[in-house]
Structure formats: C-alpha cells, structure tokens
Amino acid sequence: MKKACKIYDEKTIGKFVDNELSSEKSKTISEHIETCPICDSITAKYNHLSNIFVQSTSKQLDKIDTDLLGQNVLEQIKREENNFFKKVFDYFSPKLYLKIASIVAIMIISLTYFQERLIRPLDIIGPSAIVNSVDGNVSSVMIFETKKSKHTIIWFSEA
Amino acid sequence: MGRFLNTIFILFVVCWICSFTNKAIAGNAVKTDVRIIHASQGQNHIDPKLSDLAEELSTVFKYTSYRLIKEKNMGLNENQKGVVKLPDERSLVVIPTRINGENIKYQINIFKSGNQVFSTQILLKNKRSITIGGPKFKNGYLLFNISGKTL
Amino acid sequence: MASNIDNIEENDLVSRLKQGQEWAFNILVNKYQNMLLKIAYGITLDREESLEIVQDVFVSVHKNIKNFRQDAGLSGWLRKITINTCLNWKRKWERRFRWSHQSIEPKDENKLLRAKKDGNNPETLYREKQIELLVMENIGKLPEKIRVVFVLNTLEGLSYDEIAQHMNIKRGTVSSRLHHARKILLESIKD
Structure with missing residues (x-):
C-alpha cells in the first residue's frame, strides 16, 4: 500500500518542484519536506526524473553533428526554390489564391453536377440544329423551330 | 485550414484538367437515339415517354395524339451507319459524319422500298435533338426524333 | 561570428531575415539550433529525426519569415513551429516506437x-x-x-x-x- 502525505498531494509537490507556487507557499512546503519523508521522497523522484531526461537528452544532442545544419538548410531552400512545380504551387499558395481557387472549384463541381439542369437551358438559346442541305423526292420542305426550346423541325411532303 | 484549401485547389485543377480531357476525348463516338412517333388528330393521347417532346411539338402542330412506335438507341462511331426500320417498307439511315464536343454533323437519309426519298445534312448541337416529319401513316404522320450526345 | 550572434538584436535579425540576407539566416541557425534540437529530440527521442525536423523548421522559417509578426517573439515562434513539425512527424515515431x-x-x-x-x-x-x-x-x-x-x-x-x-x-x-x-x-x- 502506497503511503501518501496527509497534508500535500503529489500534484502540489509537482508545482513546488516546478517553482509554480507563491514564495510563501514554497517556503511552507520546503519546511514541510524536511520533516515529511513521503514528500521528500516524491520531490527527490521528480527531480531525479527531470535530471535523467535532461542529461540523457544532452548526451544525445552532443552526438548530433550540427556543423552542416545551416549549410544543409540553405541548400534545401535553394533546391526547393529551383523546383518548378514548387514554384508554381508557391505562386498559388497565398491564401487569396486558394480562396479564389476554392470558390471556382466549388462552382465547377456544382456546374458539373448540375450540368444537365443548368447548362442545357443556356445551350438552348440557339436552334437545336442547323440544316445544311435538304434533298430528295419531295414536293415541299419546311424548316422551323419551336418557340420555347428552339427545337428544330424539318417537315417534308412526299411527292 | 491551409490543408483544406490546398485540397480544394488540387480538386479544382483536377476538374479543370478533366473538363479539357472531356472535350479532347469527345469525338470518338456518339450516342444516337431515334424515336419513331405517330402523330395524329385522333383520341387525345400522349405517350408518357414523349411527354417532353410532345409539349414542344404541340406548340407548332395541331395533333392531339403522339404515340411512340419504336425507339432505337445506337452508339455510333464517326461515319458509322445506323439503320432504323420504319413502317411501310421505309427505313431511316443516320450517319454521324463529324463529331466534336459542341456539335455532331449528321447525314440522314430516308428510304422507301429501297429508294431514297429524303436526304438531309444537319449540324446538331450536342445533347439536343431534331424532329423530321412528313410521311403519311395511318390517318396521321410519322415523325422521327433524332438526338445525339457525344460519348 | 560568435560575437555577432550575441550582439545582434532580435528586431534587427528579423528585418534582415525578411530582406533575405543569407548572413542573417546563418546567425539564426547558429543561435537557435540547439534549443530547437532539444525540443525536437525531447519529443521524438531520435537524433536523426530531430535533425531532419530542425532542418525542416528552418526551411519553413525561411519561407514564412515575411508573415512573422513579432508579438510572440522569435524564439516562441520557432518553438511553436518545431512542436508542430514534431507532432506532424507522429506517424513516423509511432512506427519507430513499435520496434524500439x-x-x-x-x-x-x-x-x-x-x-x-x-x-x-x-x-x-x-x-x-x-x-x-x-x-x-x-x-x-x-x-x-x-x-x-x-x-x-x-x-x-x-x-x-x-x-x-x-x-x-x-x-x-x-x-x-x-x-x-x-x-x-x-x-x-x-x-
């Protein structure tokens, strides 16, 4: 069974370790820790964890060769700047272009989706067909179109 | 948000390319539908399959009855002949002679007992139709409604 | 060079960066690389990846420096970009932790x-x-x-x-x- 301090919980000790308490409270806890082995142990463990993490990270970072970092970054930037597709994309990247593009995209998608309903009425402004030539054994030929949808009609009378 | 807009942008580009591709590939084939209609002044009747067309035709013709005798849907390549047999030993030949995204040029011939009685060349707007009429049939007349749509 | 790094004011550095001065960019890298590597390593626990992340962060900074507003401070801004880049690296570390x-x-x-x-x-x-x-x-x-x-x-x-x-x-x-x-x-x- 884990022993717990009756005065301070672990979260408060955590704040104490992180120096996130008022100076008055910090002083009180500091005095308490001297007489409370539980809180003392928690403080030690928390500090120990932090030390392990800091030292281990520091050891690992020492192994990283950063000498070429700046040079590599500049080379990468130059590579990207010379990339044609990147250039084109960057040109269109600013938010304004994207907003315009998104509106146009939505319009195109909507028009594609509703083209049967929306585009067709625009198409029927002119006659449905143009008659280039008529020939045959006929006595008469009439070409006309309906008023509403300009539907072209050829009417012939057989001879 | 930026990623969303980027996606929309890419979508837009794809749609844009598709709209060109659509036009570019159009012209290989055309869906040609022919409806043979008997129009007369008999009992009021409009074939449900002709409701759209009959409404248009009734603005220029006095017929009270529109019956669908036959319907033929054909997928025709450029210069491919489509033949529809008609009553009274007649036949209709439809040939798309030029296809592009906007228009289809058709050569339409009507034969009776093997002889050509009518011939026309038309430029039909894509996804629209033309009606040709005239031959007498059963107290009325035959109408041929021809529609074309590029594939 | 070291004295340059220490002496240059943040405002001055930022304005030089905005002008695209390569010299200023080198100073930026030298000044902040350790801080960013520490964060990146702390989050990813991988040396190679943290180096790549920091490299990406500086590239991103170079691209976006013109949009930088100094209200958050340069180090705060860099820290934020680094954290975000690390979090976007998440999938990679999930894979790595599986075998490590x-x-x-x-x-x-x-x-x-x-x-x-x-x-x-x-x-x-x-x-x-x-x-x-x-x-x-x-x-x-x-x-x-x-x-x-x-x-x-x-x-x-x-x-x-x-x-x-x-x-x-x-x-x-x-x-x-x-x-x-x-x-x-x-x-x-x-x-």
Whole structure:
C-alpha cells in the first residue's frame, strides 16, 4: 500500500518542484519536506526524473553533428526554390489564391453536377440544329423551330 | 485550414484538367437515339415517354395524339451507319459524319422500298435533338426524333 | 561570428531575415539550433529525426519569415513551429516506437530505483544506465500531448503559463499533464 502525505498531494509537490507556487507557499512546503519523508521522497523522484531526461537528452544532442545544419538548410531552400512545380504551387499558395481557387472549384463541381439542369437551358438559346442541305423526292420542305426550346423541325411532303 | 484549401485547389485543377480531357476525348463516338412517333388528330393521347417532346411539338402542330412506335438507341462511331426500320417498307439511315464536343454533323437519309426519298445534312448541337416529319401513316404522320450526345 | 550572434538584436535579425540576407539566416541557425534540437529530440527521442525536423523548421522559417509578426517573439515562434513539425512527424515515431522496445529485461525496477549512488562501481553505473533507458523508453510511450508539456517544462524550463500559452491550453491542464507524466514515468520504473 502506497503511503501518501496527509497534508500535500503529489500534484502540489509537482508545482513546488516546478517553482509554480507563491514564495510563501514554497517556503511552507520546503519546511514541510524536511520533516515529511513521503514528500521528500516524491520531490527527490521528480527531480531525479527531470535530471535523467535532461542529461540523457544532452548526451544525445552532443552526438548530433550540427556543423552542416545551416549549410544543409540553405541548400534545401535553394533546391526547393529551383523546383518548378514548387514554384508554381508557391505562386498559388497565398491564401487569396486558394480562396479564389476554392470558390471556382466549388462552382465547377456544382456546374458539373448540375450540368444537365443548368447548362442545357443556356445551350438552348440557339436552334437545336442547323440544316445544311435538304434533298430528295419531295414536293415541299419546311424548316422551323419551336418557340420555347428552339427545337428544330424539318417537315417534308412526299411527292 | 491551409490543408483544406490546398485540397480544394488540387480538386479544382483536377476538374479543370478533366473538363479539357472531356472535350479532347469527345469525338470518338456518339450516342444516337431515334424515336419513331405517330402523330395524329385522333383520341387525345400522349405517350408518357414523349411527354417532353410532345409539349414542344404541340406548340407548332395541331395533333392531339403522339404515340411512340419504336425507339432505337445506337452508339455510333464517326461515319458509322445506323439503320432504323420504319413502317411501310421505309427505313431511316443516320450517319454521324463529324463529331466534336459542341456539335455532331449528321447525314440522314430516308428510304422507301429501297429508294431514297429524303436526304438531309444537319449540324446538331450536342445533347439536343431534331424532329423530321412528313410521311403519311395511318390517318396521321410519322415523325422521327433524332438526338445525339457525344460519348 | 560568435560575437555577432550575441550582439545582434532580435528586431534587427528579423528585418534582415525578411530582406533575405543569407548572413542573417546563418546567425539564426547558429543561435537557435540547439534549443530547437532539444525540443525536437525531447519529443521524438531520435537524433536523426530531430535533425531532419530542425532542418525542416528552418526551411519553413525561411519561407514564412515575411508573415512573422513579432508579438510572440522569435524564439516562441520557432518553438511553436518545431512542436508542430514534431507532432506532424507522429506517424513516423509511432512506427519507430513499435520496434524500439527491445529494452533491458528482466528488470527489477524497484531495485533499479533503489540503486544508491555509492560510488562508481560497475553495478551502480549499470543500474543507473538501466533506469535512464527505462525512463527514456517510457517518455517515448507518453501520449503526445503529455509528452510535449513534459518536454517544454523539463528541457526548456518553461513556466506553466508559458506552456499554456504555447499549447493553447489552461494552466490547470498543464499542471495535470505534468502530474500525469510523472505518475506514468514513476509507475513504469516501479513494479
């Protein structure tokens, strides 16, 4: 069974370790820790964890060769700047272009989706067909179109 | 948000390319539908399959009855002949002679007992139709409604 | 060069960066690379990846410096970009952590934790090393939100308020996440 301090919980000790308490409270806890082995142990463990993490990270970072970092970054930037597709994309990247593009995209998608309903009425402004030539054994030929949808009609009378 | 807009942008580009591709590939084939209609002044009747067309035709013709005798849907390549047999030993030949995204040029011939009685060349707007009429049939007349749509 | 790095004012550096001066960019890299590497390593626990991340961060800074508004401070801005880049790296680390768990076993963690610093005898050093490995391994297993708070607090020494501001969370949440991190880490090196 884990022993717990009756005065301070672990979260408060955590704040104490992180120096996130008022100076008055910090002083009180500091005095308490001297007489409370539980809180003392928690403080030690928390500090120990932090030390392990800091030292281990520091050891690992020492192994990283950063000498070429700046040079590599500049080379990468130059590579990207010379990339044609990147250039084109960057040109269109600013938010304004994207907003315009998104509106146009939505319009195109909507028009594609509703083209049967929306585009067709625009198409029927002119006659449905143009008659280039008529020939045959006929006595008469009439070409006309309906008023509403300009539907072209050829009417012939057989001879 | 930026990623969303980027996606929309890419979508837009794809749609844009598709709209060109659509036009570019159009012209290989055309869906040609022919409806043979008997129009007369008999009992009021409009074939449900002709409701759209009959409404248009009734603005220029006095017929009270529109019956669908036959319907033929054909997928025709450029210069491919489509033949529809008609009553009274007649036949209709439809040939798309030029296809592009906007228009289809058709050569339409009507034969009776093997002889050509009518011939026309038309430029039909894509996804629209033309009606040709005239031959007498059963107290009325035959109408041929021809529609074309590029594939 | 070192004196240049120390002397240059942040405002001056930023304006030179905005003008695209390569010299200023080198100063930026030299000045902030260690700080960013520490954050990146703390989050990813991988040297190669943290180096790549920091490289990406500087490229991103070069691209976006014109949009930088100085209200958050340059280091705050860089820190934010680094955290975001690290979090976007998440998938990669999930993969990595799956195979990096071939750690020391069997471990009597209580024993490990009780290891006294009674000199430099090989047994003590070995035990301390095992605890370190165990702690680092379990930091890698912390949920990312908790891990980032733990990294910023422990490695960067940021206050709860600063972390809260950075991560757009409440101060109380920072405290809870830190408590949670410590609890998980201590539990993991116990029975």
